[in-house]
Amino acid sequence: MVFFALAVDYGRFLQDPQREAQRLSGFAGRSWDRELGAQLPLSRYTLSKPDPDKWRRHAAEIEPRLVQWKATIDRAARAAL
Numbered sequence: 001m002v003f004f005a006l007a008v009d010y011g012r013f014l015q016d017p018q019r020e021a022q023r024l025s026g027f028a029g030r031s032w033d034r035e036l037g038a039q040l041p042l043s044r045y046t047l048s049k050p051d052p053d054k055w056r057r058h059a060a061e062i063e064p065r066l067v068q069w070k071a072t073i074d075r076a077a078r079a080a081l
Contacts, residue, residue, distance in 0.1 A: 007079035011052040
């Protein structure tokens, strides 16, 4: 059995949601027929608008764990290229 994976970089997705949606759809063998525009629509569960630095509100809880997550973060970053 062969598995394929594709990663999405959150910052890149926020910069150009249309291009990333088309890239994801293409990877899945589907077409993308929507125009997202520069501003992403908020889901009904969104508490605040998308922001690449949103995580910094919880930096005190996240940063100490980054060392243990480094291998996973590095793998995801390579896959998102």
